[in-house]
Amino acid sequence: MSNLYPDHVRIVDVSPRDGLQNESATVPTAVKQALINDLIAAGVKKLEVTSFVSPKWVPQMGDNSDLMMALSDTRRDDVTYSVLVPNMRGFDNALHYRPDEVVIFGSASETFSQKNINCSIDESIERFAPVVVAAKQNGIKVRGVISCTVGCPYEGEIDPSQVAYVTKRMVEIGVEQIGIADTIGVGTPIKVQRALQAAFDYIDVAKISGHFHDTYGQALSNTLAALELGISEFDTSVAGLGGCPYAKGATGNVATEDVVYMLHGMGITTGIDLDKLVVAGERISEFLGRRNDSNVARAIINKRAS
Ligand code: HMG
Ligand code: MG
Secondary structure, three states: OOOOOOOEOEEEEOHHHHHOOOOOOOOOHHHHHHHHHHHHHOOOOEEEEEEOOOOOOOHHHOOHHHHHHHHHOOOOOOOEEEEEOOOHHHHHHHHOOOOOEEEEEEEOOHHHHHHHHOOOHHHHHHHHHHHHHHHHHOOOEEEEEEEOOOEEOOOEEOOHHHHHHHHHHHHHOOOOEEEEEEOOOOOOHHHHHHHHHHHHOOOOHHHEEEEEEOOOOOHHHHHHHHHHOOOOEEEEEHHHOOOOOOOOOOOOEOEHHHHHHHHHHOOOEOOOOHHHHHHHHHHHHHHHOOOOOOHHHHHHHHHHHO
């Protein structure tokens, strides 16, 4: 295998959070718990399980405490349970349940920052700074995700210099890992590479992850383009679930099944059992009454049926 690609890639399944935050129907806590446990049974070692945001803004995540409580009986030491927190209020609420990682989320677009978290980019950094300090004091890892690094639903194309600015500010306040997100899936490989490269001056490539929505069907190509730059961690969503309530029309993240199939086909390990992953995606798709948005899952299911 070419040295161009890493030997192992870490998959972060974000479907319990990014996948379910955008569903119109309320998903019972027990169904979320079953999804998380199915993903872990398939070998997923890192997940975004929920977010500690305002339930008025995102009612679908309003059961965050109940879910963390439900998971506490079966928490595993070899699995990283991450939660999103937008401010100290969210951090304090999350701390009761000792997540392994908190994710602060900013934006490379000023307008998206206002729409999503009700403050400017600079104000968001001020809100995040005490969260980073408190997380470190409590031995909790901190990742910073930057939305709209390629395009914004309100501002259109985003210049890589804006990605560089937010990365710099997040690193200055002590963020240990940066996620580069294409929130509305408008990116194409070279544009995504430019967004990723904008972060390189401020943080090591080993500490950068990719978060690509698949609205325009580019997310798998963008994943490959990111791999070529040495990125080895990706946020993905089983069955391609997902979207952001403040980015209307944006569809789900790249499907975990599709990324795993591609990586295994390239000789790159993930530690994930694809057949079990397909079962996890089918279960949640059936519950939601949705078509499974993973091409690989549909192909495997059709093959089994024939
Ligand atoms: P705000 O209204 O500006 O906050 O919202 P505030 O500090 O003025 O407080 C207003 C009220 O909210 C108060 O309650 C606070 O206590 C409460 P009241 O006195 O009115 O009863 N509050 C909270 N409640 C629970 N948890 C909290 C919290 N903070 C304040 N943490 C805020 C600011 C950030 C809270 C709000 O804008 C919000 O919750 N936004 C949620 C945004 C969100 O979750 N978006 C989706 C996730 S991001 C995403 O999907 C993108 C990503 O996938 C990457 C990509 O694809 O780009 C990560
Ligand atoms: Mg997202």
